[in-house]
Every structure is written in structure tokens, then in C-alpha cells.
Amino acid sequence: MELDNIAKNVERLLREIPEGVCVVAAAKSRTPEEVRAAIKAGIRIVGHNYVKEAEAQKPFLGDVEMHMIGHLQKNKAKKAIRLFRMIQTLDSLRLAQELQRLSEREGLYVSVLIEINSAKEPQKSGIMPEDVLGFLEGLKAFDCILVKGLMTMGPISDDPEEIRPHFRLTRRLFEELKGLNLPNVKMEILSMGMSDSYKVAIEEGANMVRIGTKIFGPRL
Numbered sequence: 179m180e181l182d183n184i185a186k187n188v189e190r191l192l193r194e195i196p197e198g199v200c201v202v203a204a205a206k207s208r209t210p211e212e213v214r215a216a217i218k219a220g221i222r223i224v225g226h227n228y229v230k231e232a233e234a235q236k237p238f239l240g241d242v243e244m245h246m247i248g249h250l251q252k253n254k255a256k257k258a259i260r261l262f263r264m265i266q267t268l269d270s271l272r273l274a275q276e277l278q279r280l281s282e283r284e285g286l287y288v289s290v291l292i293e294i295n296s297a298k299e300p301q302k303s304g305i306m307p308e309d310v311l312g313f314l315e316g317l318k319a320f321d322c323i324l325v326k327g328l329m330t331m332g333p334i335s336d337d338p339e340e341i342r343p344h345f346r347l348t349r350r351l352f353e354e355l356k357g358l359n360l361p362n363v364k365m366e367i368l369s370m371g372m373s374d375s376y377k378v379a380i381e382e383g384a385n386m387v388r389i390g391t392k393i394f395g396p397r398l
């Protein structure tokens with residue numbers, strides 16, 4: 179897409195989105211020039227689906243904050259903890275174990291969101307809503323992992339109203355967990371909503387949205 183249009187899209191989005199809601203630019207399959215245009219127009223966080231893509235783009239993006247928003251494979255965890263300020267997709271204890279082991283060795287902390295499989299789709303990654311409390315308890319010993327909130331995709335649908343109940347459920351979970359004051363768990367960030375669904379997600383309490391198409395245009 180024309181870089182001017184990307185800038186206009188970002189400006190429009192930032193004007194429209196309420197204060198306190200953070201926009202993550204979902205950068206998959208975009209060129210570094212496109213992502214840079216978005217940053218120049220006011221984007222502060224770039225979301226990547228692939229470690230490789232993030233690595234390739236990093237030298238062109240300055241010191242913008244990068245988040246992992248795609249599924250993270252264990253064998254990419256080492257690169258991921260160096261590249262990303264936050265991993266939004268913690269979805270298994272085995273990945274957590276690996277993140278803990280590597281962070282300990284490197285002497286750093288890793289901030290994460292727990293990915294919730296809010297539509298309970300068996301083929302999708304994410305922790306089932308009813309399992310999240312047990313999952314957090316399983317993380318207790320992992321003192322290098324800082325849980326900052328929840329992330330969800332919801333089901334794929336053209337109709338955001340079909341996704342709304344799943345956002346609502348995730349919000350309820352977020353509030354419940356916040357109330358428990360678990361050690362090493364801060365419920366501050368609720369990441370949900372994409373180009374077609376961010377309005378509904380914000381209505382349902384999202385304070386972080388991940389936007390690709392509405393910034394960069396349709397993926398080719």
C-alpha cells in the first residue's frame with residue numbers, strides 16, 4: 179500500500195480509538211517500509227507472527243516495542259525472548275518451562291499474556307477458559323515469567339457480533355483473575371480485537387487491539 183495511505187490509516191485509527199486503548203500494528207507479510215510508515219504516523223507497538231520476520235525487520239524499525247502475537251514454537255523461544263518486549267501467546271506449560279529456563283540463563287524477565295481459546299476450538303491454540311486458573315498455578319515456580327494479562331483471537335467470523343460473546347467471556351475471566359491477586363500475575367492488559375472486530379472488542383473491555391488490514395490494507 180502507498181505509504182501515505184498507511185499514515186492516514188494510522189492517524190484515523192488513533193483519533194478514533196479511545197484513550198487508554200493501545201494499538202498494536204500486526205505486521206505479518208508487510209515490508210519494513212510499510213511498517214516504518216506506520217511507526218512514523220504514531221504506532222508504538224509492532225506485533226509479529228513469526229520470529230524470522232521480526233528478526234529480518236528489526237534493523238529497519240528502530241527501537242519500537244515488538245510483541246509476539248503468533249504461535250511461538252519452543253525452538254524459537256531463545257530468539258523470541260531477546261526480540262520481543264512481550265509474548266502475547268503463552269499457550270502451554272512446556273513453552274513456559276522453556277521461557278523460564280532461557281530467561282534464567284540470560285538473566286532477564288519475560289512478559290507474557292496468556293492466550294485464551296475463548297471459543298474452545300479444539301484445533302486452535304490457547305488455554306481453555308476453565309483451565310486458566312490451574313495453568314497460572316502451574317506457572318508459580320517460574321519466577322522469570324511475568325504474566326501481564328490475557329489475549330484472545332476468538333472464532334473467525336465476518337460478523338463481529340458472533341465474536342462478542344467470546345470477548346465477553348475473556349473479559350470476565352480477566353476480571354476474576356485480577357481479583358485473585360495471584361503472585362507474579364498482574365491482570366493489566368486485555369488484548370483482543372482485529373480489523374473487523376476491534377470496535378466490539380473495545381466495547382467488551384479490550385485495552386489492546388491488534389490491527390493489520392485496517393492499517394496496511396488487504397494482505398496479498
Ligand SMILES: *Cc1c(COP(=O)(O)O)cnc(C)c1O
Pocket residue numbers: 204206227247248331371372373374388389390391392
Ligand atoms: C493478522 C493478525 C491480526 C490482525 O488481523 P487483521 O484482520 O489484518 O487486522 C491480529 N492478531 C493476530 C494474532 C494476527 O495474526
